[in-house]
Amino acid sequence: MIPFEITYHRPRSIEEAVHLFDTLQQQGKKPLYYGGGTEIITLSRLHLVAADAVIDIKHIPECRTLEFNPHELVLGSALPLTTLEEANPFPLLTKAAREVADRTARNQITLGGNICGQIFYRETVLPLLLSDSQAVIAGKDGVKQCSIHDVFLQHIRLKPGQFLVQMKVDRSYASLPHFHRKRRKQGKVGYPLVTAAAIKKDGQIRVALSGVCPFPFRSKEMEERLNARHLPLHDRIEGAIRALPRPILDDIEGSAAYRLFVLKQMLFDMIDELGGE
Amino acid sequence: MESSTKCEMQLLVNGETKSVVARQGDTLLFVLRNELGLTGAKPGCLNGDCGACTALVDGTPIKSCMMLAIETVGKEITTIEGLHNTPIQRAFVEHFAFQCGYCTPGFIMNAYALTETKPDADDATIQEWLESNICRCTSYQEIEAAVKEVLRQKRKTE
Numbered sequence: 001m002i003p004f005e006i007t008y009h010r011p012r013s014i015e016e017a018v019h020l021f022d023t024l025q026q027q028g029k030k031p032l033y034y035g036g037g038t039e040i041i042t043l044s045r046l047h048l049v050a051a052d053a054v055i056d057i058k059h060i061p062e063c064r065t066l067e068f069n070p071h072e073l074v075l076g077s078a079l080p081l082t083t084l085e086e087a088n089p090f091p092l093l094t095k096a097a098r099e100v101a102d103r104t105a106r107n108q109i110t111l112g113g114n115i116c117g118q119i120f121y122r123e124t125v126l127p128l129l130l131s132d133s134q135a136v137i138a139g140k141d142g143v144k145q146c147s148i149h150d151v152f153l154q155h156i157r158l159k160p161g162q163f164l165v166q167m168k169v170d171r172s173y174a175s176l177p178h179f180h181r182k183r184r185k186q187g188k189v190g191y192p193l194v195t196a197a198a199i200k201k202d203g204q205i206r207v208a209l210s211g212v213c214p215f216p217f218r219s220k221e222m223e224e225r226l227n228a229r230h231l232p233l234h235d236r237i238e239g240a241i242r243a244l245p246r247p248i249l250d251d252i253e254g255s256a257a258y259r260l261f262v263l264k265q266m267l268f269d270m271i272d273e274l275g276g277e
Numbered sequence: 278m279e280s281s282t283k284c285e286m287q288l289l290v291n292g293e294t295k296s297v298v299a300r301q302g303d304t305l306l307f308v309l310r311n312e313l314g315l316t317g318a319k320p321g322c323l324n325g326d327c328g329a330c331t332a333l334v335d336g337t338p339i340k341s342c343m344m345l346a347i348e349t350v351g352k353e354i355t356t357i358e359g360l361h362n363t364p365i366q367r368a369f370v371e372h373f374a375f376q377c378g379y380c381t382p383g384f385i386m387n388a389y390a391l392t393e394t395k396p397d398a399d400d401a402t403i404q405e406w407l408e409s410n411i412c413r414c415t416s417y418q419e420i421e422a423a424v425k426e427v428l429r430q431k432r433k434t435e
Contacts, residue, residue: 002302005282008347038343041304042324056348104338104387104409105325189408 002044007053008034014062014138014165017055021161022140024053033057033163035078035113038105043118062136062165063112072134072171077112077164081124084111090169092127095180096197099123102189112164116156122216123182125152126197126208129218131173136166154215176201179270182211183262185253193254194262200274207270212259213245226271237267286350290315291359301347305339306330308346309356317357317382321411328410331383332356338390338409357382364430365389368423376414384410384420392427396435403428 009024009031011017017033024031029052034040037056043049057063063078068089075084081097085106088094100123101109114124125148133148139162148167151157156164182195192211199206204227208218225239241264250256282301287294290313297312306323309315309332321329323342330341333355360366365388368374375381384407391398391406398406403424412420 001300001304001307002345004302005280005300006302007282008301008345036343037345037348038325038340041343041345044302045323054345098405101325102328102409103406104328104331104340105343107337107339108343 002041003047004044004050006051009053009055010059011055011057012059014060014143017057017060017163018138018140018161020055021163024055025161029053031055035110035116036080036108037113038101038108039113039117039119048118057112057163058110060165065166068171070171073169073174075111075167075169077115077166078110081106081109081111081114090127090131090174092130092176092178092180092197092199093124093169095178096124096127096195099180099182099192099195111167115152115167116158116164120155120214120216121191121195121210122155123192123195123197123210125216126195126210126218127178127199128152128167128169129208129216130197130199130206131169133170134168135164136168137162138165139163154217173199173201177274179273181266181269183266191253193259194266196263196266196270198270198274205271205274207240207267209263211253212248212263214247214249217245219243219245226267233268233271237264237271240267284347286347288313288346288349288354289352290354291356297346299346301345303346304342305332305334305344305346305349305354306341309341309354315356315358318386319379319382321380321383326411327380327383328387329380329383331386331410333386333390336390336394338387340409355386357386360385360389363389364427365392365423368426369420372419372423372426374416374419374423375412376416380410380412380414384412388420388424388427391424392431396428396431398428 021031031053032051034054034056058078063076065074065076067074073089084097085094134145135151136145177200179198183193184190195210197208210216221243222240248256299308319329321327325340325343331338332341335352
């Protein structure tokens with residue numbers, strides 16, 4: 001249970017949620033937007049999250065949207081990961097989602113919760129970074145849409161009172177050749193040593209990683225080196241490794257050296273599978 | 278001192294409407310056990326890892342240590358006490374799919390949902406679902422056999 005007192009609020013619209021947040025804040029309280037709640041509940045038990053109120057966004061229709069219109073895929077932030085897996089509108093996203101936690105937990109973990117969470121792996125953001133997706137964000141100033149690259153840099157960058165409503169993906173990305181691999185220290189459930197997601201668009205490989213650094217990222221510099229086909233494959237991969245952002249994670253899940261070793265093998269596999277030779 | 282956020286909630290548990298007074302930050306697991314006396318769902322890790330607290334909310338397995346009770350207002354909750362002589366319960370007995378039994382209610386709730394919603398589940402699906410629960414006595418093979426037995430029987434009768 002949450003070891004401190006909170007009030008629970010269940011708005012039915014974006015406007016109501018934003019208004020509630022503002023009102024609670026004006027009352028001197030600390031509200032949090034609440035999706036699946038798994039991280040808020042487990043981290044508050046460890047006193048790593050504090051709040052006076054939670055605003056449950058699961059009952060806001062826009063946050064539950066799963067729509068595949070002629071041009072884009074619209075994914076509500078409150079969709080459970082298993083709902084995305086079963087519908088499978090974006091196979092690379094399905095593969096990323098399927099590797100998060102375990103199946104029962106994914107009935108609760110939402111897309112928005114995974115992207116916006118404190119636990120830094122945030123693996124479902126990888127396909128969204130690769131596909132240059134759009135984020136729909138609600139706040140006091142209304143609802144706006146922007147590139148994921150403007151709002152997600154290592155972690156989501158929302159202003160106080162804002163919340164993620166939807167992600168939109170250009171439909172053409174859903175059918176591109178892709179690669180997804182997650183390697184753990186052991187077992188089939190748990191945090192990654194390295195998770196790599198990649199797509200091939202217009203002959204160029206795009207790659208995004210989690211588990212290598214204490215944040216997920218897509219690096220244009222790495223991609224340039226991986227796609228430098230005039231160089232021998234080994235040099236391209238070594239160049240990509242040198243272009244990694246820092247720091248490299250070095251913890252109980254795996255040392256920095258081991259993570260880089262695993263990543264290097266994974267990059268060879270990725271190029272082999274995507275035909276970037 | 279913080280003021281209490283206790284409030285009255287109507288929860289539909291195992292087909293009966295129950296009125297409880299609980300803190301808004303109380304988990305479903307806590308309310309089931311401490312307010313309703315339904316001790317079948319077990320506290321294990323309290324961190325969403327072990328699955329011993331698994332219950333069904335609108336037929337979907339969830340880890341009740343990671344859901345607030347107040348979130349389930351208006352939904353249908355099923356706990357192990359709500360299952361009576363189901364094929365999966367019988368199969369667990371027949372296949373000796375437990376040793377100490379602490380994880381059993383969680384496994385059965387998850388397996389029940391699997392057999393009800395995915396009667397055509399293949400080995401990979403069974404494995405994916407069962408990975409949500411941990412058995413420290415390592416009865417995994419017997420548990421898998423029990424699930425497969427129920428699926429076999431279901432396919433035979435359909």
